[in-house]
Amino acid sequence: MDLFASSATLTPIPVEDGELAFLPQLALPWPNEEILRRLIDETAWRAETVVVYGKRHLQPRLTAWHGDAGYTYSGLRLEPLPFSPLLQTIRAAVEQATGRRFNSVLLNYYRNERDSMGMHADDEPELGPEPAIASVSFGATRTFILRHKASKRTIKLDLADGSLLLMAGQFQQEWLHGINKLSRPTGPRVNLTFRYIF
Ligand SMILES: O=C(O)CCC(=O)C(=O)O
């Protein structure tokens, strides 16, 4: 059986200064809700601290980093966890849909409406000058905010359960992205950003 026989192609979202493409439902061998439950239950989630203006805070979400190899970041050797069979299956589906290769994944767990991610670009040097980053979402729909660095033009994309968003080309150089808190009660969401670390 070809698990990915029904995988549809990504639809480009035309934007200036970068490439975006979207697929509403990635073809996977299990229902989205089962994958969400397994990702929540089987991941070694961490609450990372960040220092903002000299003050330590817990990040407003849980994270986990899995990859094929360690890498050095700001002089620190970061050792990722290995890809589990579940993550390998999701990666294979993402590689099939995008035609790109990925050797690492950052998982973000937004437990409820209070979890968020500040505006940022994934522009670390080890990702290369024009990184392809594939973002897969499970669970509650959250709005992905995109802001062009120079013009400040803002776009909002709803990332629903099972969706795949590919960011590529100059996108990380020219745009910021993030996930806002919400004021209404919201269920859990897990997002996976697949990357290629050189
Ligand atoms: O949760 C999301 O959709 C965004 C995740 C993200 O931007 C990241 O992992 O760098």
Ligand SMILES: [Fe+2]
């Ligand atoms: Fe990001």
